[in-house]
Amino acid sequence: MNEKTYLDEISHSRYDFRYAEDNYFKVDQGLNEDIVLEISREKGDPDWMRDFRIHSLKQYHRLSVPDWGPDISGLHMEDIITYIRPGHAGMTPKWNELPGEIRETFERLGIPQAERDSLAGVGAQYDSEIVYHNVREEVAAQGVVYTDLESALHGPYADMIRSHFMHLVPCTDHKFAALHGAVWSGGSFVYVPKGVSVDIPLQSYFRLNAPGAGQFEHTLIIVDEGASLHFIEGCSAPKYNVANLHAGCVELYVEKNAHLRYSTIENWSKNMYNLNTKRAVVKEGGLMEWASGSFGSHVSYLYPTTILAGAKAKMTYTGITFAGAGQNLDTGMKVVHSAPDTASVIHAKSISKSGGISTYRSAVTVTPAGTGSKSTANCESLMLDDQSRSDTIPVLNINTADAEIGHEARIGQISNEAIFYLMSRGLSEEEARARIVSGFADSVSKELPLEYAVEMNNLIRLEMKGSIG
Amino acid sequence: MNSIEINRIPSPTWNKLGINHTTLSPDPSSLCHARPVETEGDYFPIVPADFSVPGSAGAAFTRLLEEILPKAERFSSLPEKPLLIRDTLFPGQVRRLSLRAARGSHLILITRCLASSSSDGQILEDVQILAEAASHVTIVQILDGNSQEKTAVSLAADAQEDAKIDVTQIVLGGAGNILGGNIFLRGNRSSLDAAIHYQCRADHELDLNWVISHAGQKSESRILAQGSLNDRCKKVFRGTIEFLRGAAGSVGEETEDVLLLSDEVHNQTVPVILCSEENVQGNHGASIGRLSDELLYYLQSRGPSKEDIIRLLTAARLKSALRRIPDSETVQWLQQRLNENPD
Structure with missing residues (x-):
């Protein structure tokens, strides 16, 4: 049931x-x-x-x-x-x-x-x-x-x-x-x-x-x-x-x-x-x-840091940062691949609103001993108004040829079409924006136990209150 | 003279990574003015003095060159007319160029920095370009040679409404190459299309600092950095796209593709997006790795050795830049250079 x-x-x-x-x-x-x-x-x-x-x-x-x-x-x-x-x-x-x-x-x-x-x-x-x-x-x-x-x-x-x-x-x-x-x-x-x-x-x-x-x-x-x-x-x-x-x-x-x-x-x-x-x-x-x-x-x-010191060691990082009024949140991660065949997967999201500043800062390092290492990073930032700021400052520091490193970053805003669609289904604009932001954060909440995912969504709803006008 | 910090990233990060800037130890007494540039087309030797965009190498570099050469060479194209400038520098030479692309004109600047082991010395150049409304500026910078001294080229451009700037940088060799671009897209619908193609090998160092600031609405930028690293070389690429408040509708895209050919190379990449405007799209993608085993196996099955394949692929990447050069003389020179000595 x-x-x-x-x-x-x-x-x-x-x-x-x-x-x-x-x-x-x-x-x-x-x-x-x-x-x-x-x-x-x-x-x-x-x-x-x-x-x-x-x-x-x-x-x-x-x-x-x-x-x-x-x-x-x-x-x-x-x-x-x-x-x-x-x-x-x-x-x-x-x-x-x-x-x-x-x-x-x-x-x-x-x-x-x-x-x-x-x-x-x-x-x-x-x-x-x-x-x-x-x-x-x-x-x-x-x-x-x-x-x-x-x-x-x-x-x-x-x-x-x-x-x-x-x-x-x-x-x-x-x-x-x-x-x-x-x-x-x-x-x-x-x-x-x-x-x-x-x-x-x-x-x-x-x-x-x-x-x-x-x-x-x-x-x-x-x-x-x-x-x-x-x-x-x-x-x-x-x-x-x-x-x-x-x-x-x-x-x-x-x-x-x-x-x-x-x-x-x-x-x-x-x-x-x-x-x-x-x-x-x-x-x-x-x-x-x-x-x-x-x-x-x-x-x-x-910046939680992981040192992958043994062969085939792995790391995943899933993080979200929500910066509102008066906040300057500089968050991200660091990983050091210092053993063969190590792997890291990074999903970072950030949201800025009401003048908040959100910075994603990271460093992926592969040492000469990190042969066969793989790292993929995906970083997305959402700007909810034109008073806020969102920066992305990643470093890729690679010291061997035998590594596969990929990095993608995107900054954008909530699409008006998505808000319009949700409003046509009966939601207020504030609710529509809050739903979209919660969806944006979904990849992080999925990583948490249910009670904590609920708390995180509560915090997002709290931050989104009064986001219109 | 003491060393100076140049190519500083606008948004520094952990100092321990040693990536925030590089250094240059200049010896002004050994530097002299480069011989005059060649021009094709009419021009005025006057450029407005109120240029406000700092060079990509930074204020200390510009001050250094101003001390060596108090007066910059100035060229201003005529409205709606083309102007081609060919600029060649050799070891021990320094130049300051201040250019204006007049409204509706097409200004082409071709720079070759030809270092050589037979006549050592630094090559330093500072270029400022004002791209007036609806002008088109094409900049081609080629750095070549086997000097043990550093070559440093600083570029700043201010693009007004509907101005279009194309930059192609080709790095073929040299122990220490420092270059970049600071492009301020001030005007609405102004644009930048930059492509950096490089090969780096031996113990050489390549240091790139690119900064693109979107101020005008619906401004567009695209930057591609593509190259190969071999032996024990080191490459740093700092690429910053900044969306300033008010740059609504702007799009910035940055792509890096690095082929790693030796386990002793050191590659550092910092692809930065700074955003103070809601209604923009900023994207970055980087792919760093070695030649795939599948591709290598396939190509080897057609006959060539691994070394030949690497040479061919590296040359092919460089040759893809040829179509961006609107000067047949330079294209011919570059083709000959790549055919005779692809390394």
């Missing part, structure tokens, strides 16, 4: 609500060695991590802000609170043990319901700390480890964390990777043992509640040989009239013949600077799939 999905009337109130930070612990605004050491003490870091933070801080001061992307001169680190911890005692595996405002936050975001309906485990971060973490017993019984990163750092997986943490994204990579290395807090650690298939997804949700705060969570996932996992990342924040900062880091290790799908619905508030770094390394025969929807933030720099 077919089931129809009825969507409730949607509004930004689902995401844009806030609570006071009574009894919260905060470090001072800004960034210096004292603040970094205070964070390290608060988190009970082992010595090597404390030293790593100080090393990262030095790199932060050495490195320059990018001179090629959106303007981030409105981000003042001296005003950012890099660590803020809710006042209650630690993390819990039970929603009803959370303080009222935090529990209510995640209930309004629908996370407990999603966990009951369709997830194998959930991690929920509120400001700088994970407050809830739980994994289904049957999944844990398979040997799957899903916990907060701090617990893993002190538990039986401490050596594994040390040998992987910021090895894929070194703190010297760029200024905001260095910042992350210095002040990171929260995030998740996932280990899927050899041959284990996690049939339903795990999800981490990141909520930044405090004005003027930064969130620097670290996600570390290792999918061992022949294993598979679908991991979902969601994020949101209430809107403030001061800048907030997100400089998280995601490191994904996909071992031989393993499979990892990493899906993101990003809906940060529109005062957020989203300077996130995501990187995966894929060994022989492995498959990395990215599905990404970027809707929020004031400025984004977001």
Whole structure:
């Protein structure tokens, strides 16, 4: 039997609500060695991590802000609170043990319901700390480890964390990777043992509640040989009239013949600077799939990177970016083919409206070792008015003859004929445009579990409200 | 003199890729004015001074040439009349050309930069062209030779209403060739048709920077970059199509086709579309790869060796540019050059 999905009337109130930070612990605004050491003490870091933070801080001061992307001169680190911890005692595996405002936050975001309906485990971060973490017993019984990163750092997986943490994204990579290395807090650690298939997804949700705060969570996932996992990342924040900062880091290790799908619905508030770094390394025969929807933030720099390091490793990237008023979203991807017979397939879409700026930026690199590699990229941009901007800046960087590389890009508008047709079937112009935009985004929503595809379409409908006139 | 950054892409990207610009280390003391150009047709030696489109190589390059040659050579065609300019440069020579295609005229500029190992030295040229309403400008630039020094040619053009600009660039050799075009389609229905054909081999480097700005309504651009890379050569192609607000109804299309013939080549391509106008169509397509095994097998079954096949295909790609050259003397020279020494 077919089931129809009825969507409730949607509004930004689902995401844009806030609570006071009574009894919260905060470090001072800004960034210096004292603040970094205070964070390290608060988190009970082992010595090597404390030293790593100080090393990262030095790199932060050495490195320059990018001179090629959106303007981030409105981000003042001296005003950012890099660590803020809710006042209650630690993390819990039970929603009803959370303080009222935090529990209510995640209930309004629908996370407990999603966990009951369709997830194998959930991690929920509120400001700088994970407050809830739980994994289904049957999944844990398979040997799957899903916990907060701090617990893993002190538990039986401490050596594994040390040998992987910021090895894929070194703190010297760029200024905001260095910042992350210095002040990171929260995030998740996932280990899927050899041959284990996690049939339903795990999800981490990141909520930044405090004005003027930064969130620097670290996600570390290792999918061992022949294993598979679908991991979902969601994020949101209430809107403030001061800048907030997100400089998280995601490191994904996909071992031989393993499979990892990493899906993101990003809906940060529109005062957020989203300077996130995501990187995966894929060994022989492995498959990395990215599905990404970027809707929020004031400025984004977001380019999930995949290193195809083993023969016949594969990567797919399906992403959509929707830039509305006041947004400058610079998104895309990077892939490095550094082993024989590797393959990548890229489908990127972007939509700009109401003065929003959307930039697709990518780099496909084939090293001399990447013989027999294939890459195809398809990039489409939709301009919904003449106040917006849409740019496409791909790089093809090829270092061997034995490679097949194809790239296509298109920029255009919604055809008047299509709108006219839909209006002749009884839709208003706004509804017609929203339907066409949803259809344009269809290739991304198809890559998401149903609930998240619905949320993405809700976000598109929300952004399309008032798009006429 | 210190090196200067030239051929800078308008929308830079990750610096680590080393693709945002290239550098030139000029030695002004070793450069001298090229011998006068040849002309066929009447002209005025006057061109309006208020040209505002920067050269494809960038402002630093233009300033450098202005220091070496304070005065540009100026040619203005007569309304509705043709004017042909043949321009040949040899190593150690520099030229600044400022041209105007008067309303309804056809201005043809044929430039040959002939580097050679026997007389080394850089070749530098800066060309500015104002294409007035309904004029037709044809530019052919041929870079050839085996010099170890760099050849850099900067081109800027401003196209007014209904002006049509055709550009053909042919790169046959040279250790370091830097060229491109910055074409501003200012007028309604102005158009650009550009074709770049190249072969690059040995340790040579080819650096291309093309920028097409659509400002006029229903303006059209088409750019094709096609060539082959062999041995340990490096090629960079920056191709930018920008639709400015108000360029409604404009169409821009960019195609790149690169044949890779050696595992040691380095190909970098940045096909950029910048768009501030809703009602436009911008397309880009790139195909980069080696000769297909099926095609190679078929051709080898007809007799020739793999080396001969590569030589034939490379020459065929270059010869496809011949039909775009409206000067029989140049076509004859180029045919002879390709027949005698296809490499």
